[in-house]
Amino acid sequence: KMTNQWRRWSEEVIPSLIVPYLSYMQETLMLCYAKIVRQPHGDTVVCHAGCGTCIIKVACVFFDNILAVSFHFRNIACPCFPAHLQLLCRGLFSCAPVAPSLAVDLRVLEFVCLLFICQSPNHTAWCNAVETFLDGMGYKLTSMVSILSSMYIACLTLY
DSSP: OHHHHHHHIIIIIHHHHHHHHHHHHHHTTTTTTTTTOOSOGGGGOOOTTOOOEEEEEEEEEOSSOEEEEEEEEEOTTOSSSOHHHHHHTTTEEESSSSSOSEEEEHHHHHHHHHHHHHOOSSHHHHHHHHHHHHHHTTOOOSSHHHHHHHHHHHHHHHO
8 A cells, every 4th residue: 555655646646746836836936925826727727527526625734723624626536637736736735646634835844844954953953944934935034043042942832
């Protein structure tokens, strides 16, 4: 089962997401304007298989909350515009290629990637990841050390 999952993700799903992902990144200026682009462009895709639509409730992870969102998907197994591609066009990365129950905002994934790149056993890595992420979004912190250190301590306290 795990071998089939790996094969499907590595040979089918990920390659099919590369061009739409790069298009989304270009449209949102590397996620700076991600909230603006929420409607999928794939609604204009014509389904040649005659698939209908269905409603799926997906838990969507954002920075500020986790929402249970009901999406009107074309048939989730539609070969013309599968669910994982429909979610990517909305700025979300699907946890499953066919019937997703969880999707993560691309900005959250970008932050986590930066965090793991900069990871070390102290708060410097966390602060560097936040600074790099915010810099990529066009924000500049004037007193980074005190603000980020406080945020780091707050996160440790909460979790």
